[in-house]
Amino acid sequence: MRIRVMSQLQRSLSIELPSLVPLQLPSRMETHLWFIRPDEVKSTSLLKHYSQLLSPTEKEKVLQMRGDELKKNALLARTLVRTTIARYQTNNEVDPKALMFKKNMYGKPEVDWQNYTNCNNPPLHFNISHTDSLIACGVTVHVPVGIDVEDKERKIKHDILAFAERFYSADEVKFLSTLPDPEVQRKEFIKLWTLKEAYVKALGKGFSAAPFNTFTIQSKVGTKGEYNLCKMTEMTASSLEETNKCDGEWKFSLLELDDSHYAAICIEDDEASGGAIFS
Known part of the structure; x- marks a missing residue:
């Protein structure tokens, strides 16, 4: 079993969306695991930019969090999901801000791919988990993924x-x-x-x-x-x-x-x- 982990540091979660490097889709039965340490993101202007990527509903949920650290972690979690998925879709000009999400009947979040008629890639599955000091996102193609x-x-x-x-x-x-x-x-x-x-x-x-x-x-x-x-x-x-x-x-x-x-x-x-x- 080969394991390779991608760390999204402040330099890769950058302000300029075109700097998101396109990535090859995970192969069948392969999982890409991305993570970020919230304490490595210190720029206030960067955090303000990330908030612009979120939907109105996501922004509202972030603002409802109690305490600056919880708000920051919630913001980074949503940013990590959006920028990670966008990396695999840049050839189809899907940017992080445009991504739309839905939940299955049990409440598990999914990308709503029905809104992307020009997207020819197979649908990505993702799952996210976080602690106070680390946020991670797993991505697969074809098969469900769960991470903790x-x-x-x-x-x-x-x-x-x-x-x-x-x-x-x-x-x-x-x-x-x-x-x-x-x-x-x-x-x-x-x-x-x-x-x-x-x-x-x-x-x-x-x-x-x-x-x-x-x-x-x-x-x-x-x-x-x-x-x-x-x-x-x-x-x-x-x-x-x-x-x-x-x-x-x-x-x-x-x-x-x-x-x-x-x-x-x-x-x-x-x-x-x-x-x-x-x-």
């Missing part, structure tokens, strides 16, 4: 195992209980949470459609940062049988961004054979 980012140093206020028993599957709780080091246990808890969030977001049906305790995320043997999805109805007493019955229709990858965050990516595998490539 979490701060590696995030503190868990509750007892980790007790918290896991409320939200995780029995197998995940058992796995966490075998970790004697509290710090390792905390990190593995966060990794599982990040992967589960990515899967639910890729499904695009809301959390009620896939409660965290109804499926298990397992590390894929012989790989680094790859995972399997196992449905509770498929679990058996044998760990070997569990692995064999894991759902291969979903591909996962877990990576670190800027040595400070975990990022999980989940995409649907519309080709039964072959592994997903994350770029």
